[in-house]
Amino acid sequence: GGRSLISAAVFRKDIQDEIFDLQTPYKYTDATNRVIDSYYVQPDNGGDAQISGVELSLVKDRLSFLPGPLAGLGFSANLTLNDGSLDLIGANRQVVRSVAPEGLSKKLANAALFYEGERLSGRIAWRYASAQTQQLSVDGSGDLKLAAYGQTDMQLGYRLNRHFDLSMEVWNLFEDEQRFTNANAAKGVPNWYEGQRYGRAVWFGINCKY
Secondary structure (H helix, E strand, O other), X not given: OOOEEEEEEEEEEEEOOOEEXXXXXXXXXXXXXXXXXXXXXXXXXXXOEEEEEEEEEEEEOOOOOOOHHHXXXXXXXXXXXXXXXXXXXXXXOXXXXXEOOOOOOOEEEEEXXXXXXXXXXXXXXXXXXXXXXXXXXXXXXXXXXXXXXXEEEEEEEEEOOOOEXXXXXXXXXOOOEXXXXXXXXXXXXXXXXXXEEOOOEEEEEEEEOO
């Protein structure tokens, strides 16, 4: 029983004068005359860019072979494989280097297990993104790179009666961390490392319908 979906899609996108976040190193002198290596970020136009890939999806809305209430469980999964390039333009309007477009992950994946009962509903979902670049420098002296990361979220709902529903949502259930590297390809060493940990967030709600 239940319904299923299996799908596959191929896509390609060509972009002219792609806008990206340009990160430019500069030396900052503070009030004590100490010279500090820093960066400023501003939008800039690159050259031509293209993104292509394939997306695979699977959805099963009921696992009817399971006994009793467990038959209300369902499952979904998605995998996207991306490839792309962006030309970075120098002052003479010549291509300095070609890189992956800003924010493009080679691999994206999502998986969810959900339940739909007469009163109780729930969903736990996991998502993954492989490494990507968040900001770019023309010569490679300051590319902000985000390492591969995953995150798990959860939702629960309970129908009290035909008028009232209770809900709870948990974002970043396991408090996963994101790690950044400001990479200096020109010198072959990182400028700095940074880790960001976002705590678990929980929301409670009540919905009234008439």
